[in-house]
Amino acid sequence: MEDTDHLILQGRLDDTTLEELTRTISRLRQQGSRKMLLQGENIRYIQTQHLEKLARPIRVFRSTGGVIALAGFSPATLDAIRRASWYRYLNVFRTREEAWQFLNPHSPPSGSSPSPAEIPSPP
Numbered sequence: 001m002e003d004t005d006h007l008i009l010q011g012r013l014d015d016t017t018l019e020e021l022t023r024t025i026s027r028l029r030q031q032g033s034r035k036m037l038l039q040g041e042n043i044r045y046i047q048t049q050h051l052e053k054l055a056r057p058i059r060v061f062r063s064t065g066g067v068i069a070l071a072g073f074s075p076a077t078l079d080a081i082r083r084a085s086w087y088r089y090l091n092v093f094r095t096r097e098e099a100w101q102f103l104n105p106h107s108p109p110s111g112s113s114p115s116p117a118e119i120p121s122p123p
Helices: 015-030 049-061 075-082 096-103
Strands: 005-013 037-047 066-073 090-092 117-119
Touching: 005 015, 015 037, 015 049, 037 049, 037 075, 037 090, 037 096, 066 096, 090 096
Parallel strands: 005 037, 005 117, 037 066, 066 090
Antiparallel strands: none
8 A cells, every 4th residue: 555645734835835845745756655645724824926836846746646635724725725726736625534535545534644744834
């Protein structure tokens, strides 16, 4: 069974954290990642004009057979993400459990996902 990389995004998605997320997606792809869950309940702010920085790593991730799911983003945050050109390449779910089940349809139900990695956010 393939592993799913689980990233918790928190704080602000500004220029600095978007650059870090871009590098993380690229690094995980280079390490063989094929499934990624981005969890966003704790996002307080998104710098929408810089969201396009994620377009290339997401396209490359998908072009190598990768699947990305988003879960738990607030309606306001999700609205900002929906305006990005790469949004159509994502699978969006209300909860982490729904996204996990989508990415891992043959695994036991919720509560069995591994501990996620966190993308640090500046204060």
